[in-house]
Amino acid sequence: MKTVKTAAEMRGIVREAKRDGKSIALVPTMGYFHEGHLSLIREARKKCDVLIVSIFVNPTQFDPSEDYERYPRDLNRDEVIAERGKVDFIFAPDVSEMYSSGYSTFVEVEGLSKVMCGKNRPAHFRGVTTVVAKLFNLIEPDTAYFGQKDAQQVVIIKKMVSDLNMGVEIHVCPTVREKDGLAMSSRNAYLNEEERKAATVLYRALLKAKDEIIRGDKLLKFIRKEITEMIESEKLARIDYITIVDPENLQEIAGIDKPVLIAIAVWIGKTRLIDNIIVNL
Amino acid sequence: MKTVKTAAEMRGIVREAKRDGKSIALVPTMGYFHEGHLSLIREARKKCDVLIVSIFVNPTQFDPSEDYERYPRDLNRDEVIAERGKVDFIFAPDVSEMYSSGYSTFVEVEGLSKVMCGKNRPAHFRGVTTVVAKLFNLIEPDTAYFGQKDAQQVVIIKKMVSDLNMGVEIHVCPTVREKDGLAMSSRNAYLNEEERKAATVLYRALLKAKDEIIRGDKLLKFIRKEITEMIESEKLARIDYITIVDPENLQEIAGIDKPVLIAIAVWIGKTRLIDNIIVNL
Numbered sequence: 001m002k003t004v005k006t007a008a009e010m011r012g013i014v015r016e017a018k019r020d021g022k023s024i025a026l027v028p029t030m031g032y033f034h035e036g037h038l039s040l041i042r043e044a045r046k047k048c049d050v051l052i053v054s055i056f057v058n059p060t061q062f063d064p065s066e067d068y069e070r071y072p073r074d075l076n077r078d079e080v081i082a083e084r085g086k087v088d089f090i091f092a093p094d095v096s097e098m099y100s101s102g103y104s105t106f107v108e109v110e111g112l113s114k115v116m117c118g119k120n121r122p123a124h125f126r127g128v129t130t131v132v133a134k135l136f137n138l139i140e141p142d143t144a145y146f147g148q149k150d151a152q153q154v155v156i157i158k159k160m161v162s163d164l165n166m167g168v169e170i171h172v173c174p175t176v177r178e179k180d181g182l183a184m185s186s187r188n189a190y191l192n193e194e195e196r197k198a199a200t201v202l203y204r205a206l207l208k209a210k211d212e213i214i215r216g217d218k219l220l221k222f223i224r225k226e227i228t229e230m231i232e233s234e235k236l237a238r239i240d241y242i243t244i245v246d247p248e249n250l251q252e253i254a255g256i257d258k259p260v261l262i263a264i265a266v267w268i269g270k271t272r273l274i275d276n277i278i279v280n281l
Numbered sequence: 282m283k284t285v286k287t288a289a290e291m292r293g294i295v296r297e298a299k300r301d302g303k304s305i306a307l308v309p310t311m312g313y314f315h316e317g318h319l320s321l322i323r324e325a326r327k328k329c330d331v332l333i334v335s336i337f338v339n340p341t342q343f344d345p346s347e348d349y350e351r352y353p354r355d356l357n358r359d360e361v362i363a364e365r366g367k368v369d370f371i372f373a374p375d376v377s378e379m380y381s382s383g384y385s386t387f388v389e390v391e392g393l394s395k396v397m398c399g400k401n402r403p404a405h406f407r408g409v410t411t412v413v414a415k416l417f418n419l420i421e422p423d424t425a426y427f428g429q430k431d432a433q434q435v436v437i438i439k440k441m442v443s444d445l446n447m448g449v450e451i452h453v454c455p456t457v458r459e460k461d462g463l464a465m466s467s468r469n470a471y472l473n474e475e476e477r478k479a480a481t482v483l484y485r486a487l488l489k490a491k492d493e494i495i496r497g498d499k500l501l502k503f504i505r506k507e508i509t510e511m512i513e514s515e516k517l518a519r520i521d522y523i524t525i526v527d528p529e530n531l532q533e534i535a536g537i538d539k540p541v542l543i544a545i546a547v548w549i550g551k552t553r554l555i556d557n558i559i560v561n562l
Contacts, residue, residue: 102530104392105388105390105410105441109385129386135446163386164386165415165419167292167419
């Protein structure tokens with residue numbers, strides 16, 4: 001395995017692989033690997049010749065008040081984990097390599113980027129689509145892997161790929177969870193012991209809602225109330241949003257009569273966590 | 282030569298060519314070919330295995346009040362000309378093929394897109410960069426050819442390619458002119474006889490300015506006044522803008538002490554024409 005720091009070297013490697021007719025898979029990450037990243041790496045490894053994992057804490061997807069500076073980083077540890085996962089290349093550029101002085105080009109999926117997580121984080125998804133477009137252009141992957149945990153991100157990236165005629169196939173892998181159900185996230189590292197326990201309320205609320213729907217309660221208002229009450233019963237938790245939408249396009253739905261995505265964002269202390277579940281009827 | 286109408290067929294052709302190790306050149310156009318387009322086609326033909334010319338009057342780069350509907354189109358004529366120019370494929374998609382219902386992704390080069398031609402045409406360059414990004418993603422060209430006549434477009438596309446790590450080399454070909462100096466443009470077709478004569482004032486004003494600079498007049502104010510006076514002496518002409526900027530980044534300059542781009546936009550009757558000249562000191 002090799003860690004590549006510059007775009008020029010990365011392009012050279014990719015172009016050579018392509019000349020040899022090799023298929024390329026990309027797993028774009030912000031590093032600080034957990035089991036969720038590993039599930040993407042394992043899945044990608046099965047179906048490509050050259051596996052590239054990018055590690056880049058992308059400043060343009062953090063709003064100014066957010067945790068860009070303190071976002072956890074540990075490249076040495078990630079390299080050890082990636083090597084064990086049979087990754088061929090880590091692409092870990094510095095910020096100045098990705099955003100040179102005077103950088104000014106952005107890719108935005110309008111509409112979808114302003115709902116749910118985009119409502120209180122107006123620049124977030126523009127940053128995501130911009131950096132993912134850059135990585136796709138540079139690495140020209142045949143396939144790229146994302147986790148279902150970031151449900152809105154997945155929908156937005158698929159929309160970008162389709163709208164902009166990008167020649168990459170997007171694979172979405174299931175959310176990986178701790179034993180008690182908490183969705184794996186690098187931001188879980190921010191939680192203290194008490195908060196860590198409280199954080200299980202996200203998945204418990206989602207499961208309760210799923211259960212209610214399957215048992216026959218199809219009123220949006222009722223389901224939303226159930227989720228709200230359960231989260232509010234946890235004193236360290238504060239709801240950012242609860243949405244029940246069409247999983248394909250994130251559109252609000254009038255009633256629950258086909259598969260729905262229930263997506264929530266909840267503050268646990270000073271840490272904002274997200275989780276979601278798709279309920280197939 | 283073959284005319285391709287769908288993105289799927291175009292991608293299939295490109296992927297097969299790439300598998301065979303062939304190089305691809307793209308000349309993106311809005312059709313209604315004139316000698317300017319042909320100069321791009323000839324230049325591109327020399328240096329690639331597969332030459333693709335796209336013909337697409339792109340609605341997103343026209344502001345609502347503009348001439349999208351009446352922009353001249355003649356695919357049959359363009360096909361004959363392209364065949365003579367040894368073009369391999371014309372890509373001529375319908376609007377619905379490029380912008381499906383619910384289309385919502387845009388690429389924008391901020392800053393540069395709002396000056397000069399972008400000042401009075403706020404959505405124009407966003408439309409250009411979006412459609413060019415789509416064509417680059419779909420056709421994956423090694424090289425793409427643009428005309429210097431659209432000086433601002435050239436700077437913006439180069440910036441997009443660099444910022445977004447696109448793996449395409451941009452070639453810029455000199456402006457092609459009629460015998461009397463008028464820059465070739467599909468929009469020249471809008472001019473009546475009297476307007477056609479008046480339109481020569483653009484290039485005459487640029488040449489006068491160049492001449493003054495070379496003779497030693499380096500005061501921006503003076504040069505601008507010369508150009509303004511000459512254009513205003515033509516009664517059918519109305520100035521949209523006159524700018525003297527750094528040709529690399531379109532930044533305003535304080536004085537003329539290195540190569541400058543003089544770019545102008547002038548209404549001749551109801552037709553807006555642009556032209557430019559680079560003066561190397």
